Amino acid sequence: MIGVIAAELGLGAAKVKATVSLLDEGNTIPFIARYRKEMTGELDENQLRDIEERLGYLRSLGERKREVLRIIEEQGKLTEELRTAIGRAVKLQEVEDLYRPYRQKRKTRASVAREKGLEPLANWVLEQRRSGEALTEAARYADAGKGVNSAEEALQGAMDIIAEMLADDPAIRSWVRQHTAAQGVVVSEAKDAAQESVYENYYHYREPVSKMPPHRILAINRGERENILKVGIELDPARVHAFMARKFIKGPSPVKDLLEAVIEDAYKRLIAPSAEREVRGEMTERAENQAISIFSGNLRSLLLQPPVQGRVVLGVDPAYRTGCKLAVVDETGKLLEVAVTYPTPPNNKKREAAAKFKELIAKYGVKLIVIGNGTGSRETEQFTAEVIADIGDPSLAYLIVNEAGASVYSASKLAQEEFPDLDVAERSAASIARRVQDPLAELVKIEPKAIGVGQYQHDVSQKHLEESLKAVVESAVNHVGVDVNTASPSLLSYVAGVNGTIAKNIVKFREENGKFTSRKQLQKVPRLGAKSYEQCIGFLRVPEGDNVLDKTPIHPESYPVVDGLFRELKLDLRTIGTKELAQKLAAQNPEELAERLDVGVPTLRDILESLQRPGRDPREELPAPIFRTDVLKLEDLRPGMELQGTVRNVIDFGAFVDIGIKNDGLVHISKLRRGFVKHPMDVVAVGDNVTVWVLGVDERKGRVSLTMIPPEDGSE
Structure with a gap:
């Protein structure tokens, strides 16, 4: 297993072996990544998780192999050749293909034919003798007592047995599956072309299996699940028939035409539907993995947003009919007061709302107003900008935050324990306010998949999604x-x-x-x-x-190393945190020092960095979010206009950027930078502050297209 994993992941076998050992001893991945660098050769968390995942898969594969070998052996059909083939299999699908002929099947046309005693006739056909007439041979098996009423019926039964045998052949199944994946074309049609839906792009759609991007795979899967689309894979059967014929037809014989007909039947009836199902399953798995990867990357960026510290914050959970819920929290996140106002339609009580806002701002010294980006957020933003302008305090600003999951948290048992005296919406306002003060501490209270920063997260394996997102949160928490x-x-x-x-x-x-x-x-x-x-x-x-x-972040097991370091450099522990100490430590050569202290270089490097900036929050190095005091309207935008924005979501085909209007603008993948971009995540991350230029505005649909390529660099 270690050799297989090392080869697959392109890692040294010794690193993989050490990692497997550490995992088996019950060590966690964050601990191994941070405090066992010497043992693993400084593998990062992602590499460690890849090893853990492959190890789990290969161990499950080993268990399945043992089970399959046991079942086949009990049937008395296990040959050395089959044992070797199962032993060499590196994918579960390969094991299942090898096991397929021995699996207990429900009643099939072939099993019925076998019960009627027609297997010897099938074997006669497969011998492909140069002489003999198939119907004449088949007549010998006609027996009304066994339910075989004619030579034709006997021959049909024999053909059914051969068709199933071809369909169960592991080499044929593997080749057809690969050929379908390489040459097949996904065809999507509407079940009712007159029905309006979000899937109209896929009503007459064709795309090669090998080229279909993940987001389109998940889109047509959803359309099919909702009974709007009919989806299949088209493939020219001629090459499949030719491959099967080369494998099974030995040359001219009286049964050659018969075998060609069996091949066509076996492919159309038994192999093609199964291959299509398996290929679409592989496509879906690939698409799900990509969607989960995007969600995970976006979630990590969101969790690691820099905290806005030292400000009293007014959180606003916007709404229309039920009004905007307000919550003031102090610099530590402690709740000071809650209120409700109605500045948005249909109530439009702007004067009363403005008075309440001003009262809370003056009473508590609020310096930042944080608005959730849900229903009514842009009207609330417009109102807030007017209030800020009216107050005229240059240090007062507002910020829009992603409120995804706030309602899930507000209704949770945890929120009830935290704020027993507040209603659901008031808890939500408090959560929104705290999200800027410490995004990580607040967002961990919410089930990760409820934080909507991905694509098609509801269409993927929920178990896989939850495992991946839990790993992301764990990684972020331990990083900070x-x-x-x-x-x-x-x-x-x-x-x-x-x-x-x-x-x-x-x-x-x-x-x-x-x-x-x-x-x-x-x-x-x-x-x-x-x-x-x-x-x-x-x-x-x-x-x-x-x-x-x-x-x-220095582990207590390394405290003696720190003592030795300070003795070696003739320094005092009480100087930790001073500029002079930081400069002295920065000037050291970790390789030479590690040798003198008898400690690993990676560990010493981490110790030196930790001592230079004790108590440092790694998020502080990131740029602060963009604070606004005024609001833009769609009608204000003109092509070529330069704006500052915040990346809200990154998906396969681009990034959505909040530029301070009602809807986020889209920067298509081709407009993220000059030259080829493999994936938007290679260029931007959720929370990034970016400079964009307006490409186009569709006022009817409320859509804005943006570019991050400066006009002088050749942008339109």
Whole structure:
């Protein structure tokens, strides 16, 4: 397995072997990636997850092989050749193809023919003798008592047996599947061409299987599922017939025409439907993996948005009929007050709403208004811009945030525990306000798939999606690190080695005993055993603890290395955090120093970086979101106009950018930069601040097309 994984992923066998060992010992991927770099040769999280996934697949494959071998052996049909073929198979599909002839089948035309004693006749036909007449031979098997009333019936039964045998042949199935994938054409038609739907582009649609992009595969799958489209794969059967004939027809014989007819029947009736199903299954799996990959990438970018700290925030959950819910939170996210106003249609109580906004802003010193991007958000934005202009405070601004999942959180048990006295919409406003103060801490409270930053996330395997998104959240949380004295159970539960029970126990221990003053205290938390402690402790921070190292990503197992380092350089631990120390550490040669300290170079490199910037939040290096004070209208836009925007979503064919109008503008993949772009994610990520130029405006559809290629670079 290690050799197979190493070859597939292009990694050294020693690195794979060490990773497998570490995983089998119960180590988590964030822990291995950060604290076992020497053992794995500095493999990153993605490579480690790829190894884990392939290992799981190959182990399942091994179990299936053993099961298949056992069943065939019990039938007394296991040959050495078959045992070897099953042993060499590297895909589950190959094992299933080899097992297919031995699988217990439900009643088929071939099984009925076998029950009637026609297998010897089928074998006679397959011998392809140079002499003899098929009907004459078949007449010997005509027996009304066995349900065979004529030579023709006997011959038809023999042909059914041969057709099933051809359809069960692993080499034929594999070749046809590959040929269908390479040469097949997906054909999509409307079940009712007069019916209007979002799938009209696919009412008369053809595209080669090999060229169909993931988003179109998932679109036609959904259209078919909703009973609007009829979808199939077209393939010229002539080459398939020729391949099967070369494999089975030995040359001229009295049964040659018969075998050619069997080949056509076997392909059309048994092989083609199965091959189409399998190829479409592979297409769907490929498309799902791509959709999940996009969702995961977008989610990671969203989770790692830089926090907006040190501001009192007014959160606004916009709506029409039920009014805009308001929630003011202080710099730490503590809820101060909630209210409701009705500045949007149909109520249009703008004067009363403006008075309430101004009252809350003055009362609490609000410096940032955050508006969710849901229903009524643009009308609320227009109203907010007018209020800001009226107040005239240059330090007051507003921001639109993605509110996806806020309603899911608001109705959750967690939100009820957090805000028992608020209604659902008021909780949502508080969540929206907190999203800018610490996006990660707030978004982990929401089921990852409810944060809509992908494409077709509801059409993919939900189990695979949940596993991938959980891994993304876990990766983001451990990348940033968690303040053990302020983190919620939701946030703590994503720390490596910490489950939901341990997370609750940490918070309970904190509430009963006061703030943690050292990492060592966590060893007293119930259910947090030695292995869990080892896995989680490097990611948990104690910012104002007794030991200055407890606020860094340095693992306690490396504290003796730090002591040795400071002795070697004749430095004082109390200087951690000073500019002078940072400069001195930056000037060191990690390779030479590692040798003197008898420690791995990757570990020492991480230690030196952590000591130069203790307590650093890696998100602080990212640009802050764009704050606005005024609003744009679609009618204001002109081709060539330069704007600043925020990337809201990245998909296969481009990126949607918030430029401050009602709908996000689309930058097509061809307009992200000059030259070829393999995928938009190679250029932009969710949350990026970008400069765009208007290409075109469709006022009727409310659509804006944008480009990121500066006009002087040859853009239209």
